[in-house]
Amino acid sequence: MKVSESWLREWVNPEWDTNTLAEELSLAGLEVDGIEPVAPAFTNVVVAKVISVEKHPDADKLNVTQVDIGADEPVQIVCGAKNVVAGMKACCATVGAVLPGDFKIKKAKLRGVPSNGMLCGANELGLPDDGVDGLHVLPADAPVGTDLREYLDLDDQVIDVDLTPNRADCLSIAGVARDVAAIGNVPFKQPFDNVTVDKSGDCSQSVNVVDAHGCPKYLGCLVDGYDTTAETPSWMKQRIERAGLSPKNLTVDITNYVMLELGQPMHAFDADKLQGDIQVRMAHPNEKLMTLDEKELTLKADTLVIADDNGPVALAGIMGGLNSSVSDTTTRLFFECAHFAPLSIIGKARQYGLHTDSSHRFERGVDAFLPEKALERALQLFTEIAGGRVSNLVAVINELNLHQPKAIQLRPERIVKLLGVEIADNDVEAIFKRLNFKVEQNASGWALTAPSYRFDMEIEADLIEEVGRVFGYNNLPETEVQAPMRLPTLPESEQELYLVRKALVNRGFHEVVTYSFVEETLQQKMMPSIPYLCLQNPISDDMKAMRTTLFPGLLQTISYNQKRQQNRIRIFESGLVFTRYNEETQQTPVIGGAIVGDLNPANWSGENRPVDFYDLKGDVETLLAMSHVQDKVRFEPTEFAIFHPGQSAALILNGQTVGLMGQLHPGLVKSAGVSGKVYLFQMDLATIMETKVPAAKPISKFPEVQRDLAFVVDAELPVQKLLDAIDHVQSDILKAVEIFDIYQGEGIEETQKSIALTLKIQHQDRTLQDEEVDQLIEQVILKAKEQVNAELR
DSSP: OEEEHHHHHHHOOOSOOHHHHHHHHHHTTOEEEEEEESSOOOEEEEEEEEEEEEEETTEEEEEEEEEEOSSSSOEEEEEOOTTOOTTOEEEEEEEEEEETTTEEOOOEEETTEEEOSEEEOTGGGTOOOOSOSSSOEEOTTOOTTOBHHHHTTTTOEEEEEEOOTTOGGGSSHHHHHHHHHHHHTOOOOOSSOOOOOOOOSOOOOOEEESOTTTOSEEEEEEEESOOTTOOOOHHHHHHHHHTTOOOOOHHHHHHHHHHHHHSOOOEEEEGGGOOSOEEEEEOOTTOEEEBTTSOEEEOOTTOEEEEETTEEEEETTTEEBGGGOOOTTOOEEEEEEEEOOHHHHTTHHHHTTOOOHHHHHHHHOOOTTOHHHHHHHHHHHHHHHHOOEEOOOEEEEOGGGSOOOOEEEEOHHHHHHHHSSOOOHHHHHHHHHHTTOEEEEETTEEEEEOOTTOTTOOSHHHHHHHHHHHHOGGGSOOOOOOOOOOOOOOOTTBOOHHHHHHHHHHTTOEEOOOOSEEOHHHHHHHOTTSOOOBOSSOSSGGGOEEOSSSHHHHHHHHHHHHTTTOOOEEEEEEEEEEEEETTEEEEEEEEEEEEESBSSOOOTTOOOOBOOHHHHHHHHHHHHHTSTTTTTOEEEEOOOTTEEEEEEEEEEETTEEEEEEEEEOHHHHHHHTOOSOOEEEEEEGGGTSBOOOOOOOOOOOSOOEEEEEEEEEETTSOHHHHHHHHHTSOOSSEEEEEEEEEEOSTTSOTTEEEEEEEEEEOOSSSOOOHHHHHHHHHHHHHHHHHHHOOEEO
16 A cells, blocks of 8 residues: 555644654554655756747757746746647756756756756656656646645655555555554544535436345446546646556546545446446356456356446456446446445455456455445545536445444453553553544443444454554563473374474485465376365465375476476475365375486486386385384385376275375376476375384394295285285294395296295294294295295295
């Protein structure tokens, strides 16, 4: 919100200089981002009138002018501007003037003709470009001889206030002035009288509000018989420009001016372009609307529109339509001033790629009782400038749906608790009265009702914040905080996420943090079977869906780095994924990673190779080795839409899938924007967030027996299946089973393979007998035969 200081001081004028005013605003929660002068420093520039213009005797492009600067006699000035004509009002730098850039004006001769000053263009004075090639033309009623800085109010400063979303009440000069008056305890004075414009005749434009929840108040009136050539006064243009908007025409400028002044967005239609009744309704699916910025929109059924019998003529609270816009040929106007509920506007502008001053205000909340005042103010300004006849108002109001502030209880002891200072009851009441709250004292403290323009007052803490900022945060005493320091009990078996992350970092990974919102189409391709949630108010179309997996963010990060010539990438992320089951949203903490490129960084030996599935499996096994499930999780070949067939596996724990890993499917490489073979994994964090508690155990003093067995199994049988079969042998002397060879070739059928194992056998308390070992070997052979049809080689 850009605030003209001189305009603001017409409403409230504390005895503060500009910097103090900005500091007080920031301390009160209206953070000031910057202060900019409206014009650079210059001196001795006055309003002048050109009396006569003659061609220079020795220069075709120069003119000799006689100029009235308000002195006893006119001065002669040689001027090269193309637009200089007799009778015009212009800016004149007199002899002795200093212009921006320390350019001093002196008496001079140009091609032999004396020149006593300089007629100036906007650029030469550092003023906004007016689009005129030549002199900056002043209004015909500009008083000759008046200092230009005084006439154009060029000593004004523009204060850029960065408002938080909850302070929509300060999106106007009146709103900021209210806060300044309360903070500085100075009078608040409206600089104009509330005038009711004379009206005659009924408004012939009927209005039908179909959606009273979205639009609980709609006011309008017709204006005709006005001067269609009337132009926006320079003072109004000046204020609009300093607020960061561009003047358009009288009708649009007045609606913008009232919005900046009071905070109420308005719109004006060309009444002759409206067909039938005005209807405030939800859009019909796939209706079309060409907006004022000449952008054709295909409307959705959740969009509130202003329509006539032919279809939509405006997006309610956002932007008008081109088909009903005001032009130079317009002779009848229909002024609209309505209140739209924030929930009916939130996100709709962004949904169509728009952002307007109107939507910015309605999304945050506009005073439901302001339209009457704003419409009268607009009509007052319009009729004063252009005249015209105004019809009686047409009004459709649903009182039940208007925002009605509720009473909130405030307790003195809570003020002390949260602010750390005891403030006298009288001072608390005075603060809220200056803020225009309704104050009712009761046994517990006060029942406070916020003014209708304060949408941010909901709970007691909101009221205490008001006390703190008006009382002054700098006035709060510094007190030492005393709090009991209790260390919570941390189970020894609980794994710390930091250690999990550190383990991956030690293996060469970099941690990344990506958005929880991803592109919907990419997510559908990767995880088509998982229900997901879409945002109603997304930041952008490519951040619409809440992620059901970490993979989209990881792949975007890989794509970003590969485009910057980073070919060896190892990244991981821990965070939440979101799924939708049975109308409920579930949040699951997960950890995921991705690798692509060479296994090792480039080095002098030159020995390297691309990463493969088993490199990623080793990384995953590192995480599992930190937890109590390292021997329970099984890697089972499973096909997923996101992974290359035959290059993927599910992580199974107790019959449940707790993770997945594999090579990115070649069909998704291009759509993901990556190159090369990318390997990804993801697992539930809960799986590895518990670790084994260390327990001391004596080392056996008795000899260990090792027996080697080779089994012939089906070539497609995973080795893990054979190990699982042996694991079913009940024995307290079988300490470990290790694989030392897998063979296919001569002596083995093509459909089979040989798996060689070492069995380590040891008793804790005595030396084993051959009979015990032989009995164990027989059990192992039997289990292998029963469960996986393995034959001893």
